[in-house]
Amino acid sequence: MKTLATILTVTVMFISTPIFAAEECKDTVNVKVSGLVCDFCARALEKVIGGREEVSGIKVDLDNGDVRINLKPGKTLDDETVKKLVTDSGYNVTAINKGC
């Protein structure tokens, strides 16, 4: 009985983890940006994108030229808007991916 309970628990955890991860990932937009080499200059992204009401925060990876935009629950940003925000900040977009 104890073994069965353990197996059931592990199985439920194994199935539910991707579901929870998928829920987190649907509020994330990953943008590949070119020209992203300077922290001081990249502050523009934080000001322009981070200031949007849809956005809860951004994470900048200067090594890989990646910007992760975290959206507030229930909020969305279409690709055209994301591209314009990055371009307005002074950079170029090479790819946009939704989710993790």
Next chain:
Amino acid sequence: MKLQFTIGLLALMTLAADAFARPISYPGGWMMMQMNDSNMHSLEIDYSPTANYSVGYVAEYWRENDWQLHAVSLNNLIKRWNLPKSQANIYLKSAAGVAYSDFGELDGKIEPAAFTGISADWEDRQFFTMYENHLVYAGDINKSFMQKARVGIAPYIGDYGDLHTWLMLQVEHNPKKADHFTVTPLVRLFKGETLVEAGVSEDGDVLFNFTMIF
């Protein structure tokens, strides 16, 4: 009037910064740059409606002939190359206003004045290079042309949000000085929205820069 003018200028200038900071902030943002080198002190405050240009106020005090410039500035990003692992820029920096002299026969003289210049830079995560020139016209008070160039290297690569450090070497050419060339090693530090530079030239002149975006 001379005293009030000078006090007003000095009140605006505490520390000083080199002209090599990029003159344009993020869209809707402000930038303040304080400048000090072997030629002059200056203060510039700019507003950037877009990432392509900024407008503002600039004040310069030139030590050798004791004269000041107060002007409206306009900075334009002429061209930017956003490459996968680097960025290059060309800026046009200009201003128009008035110059005032406290020097010799020109004491008390006011002249219309302007300056312009090109600034070009390239950098990646570890290397930096920049060239800038500065052409000034201030009637009888001053006419001059200067150039500067810098190379820099980051001794370590920081992540976003870290304190970043650059070691730089600046060479300046000013034909009006007895020794036309001045070499200044300096250190650039920046974290968040604040950038500071400090160095001492071969002639013992202190360079101290402060730039903030907000």
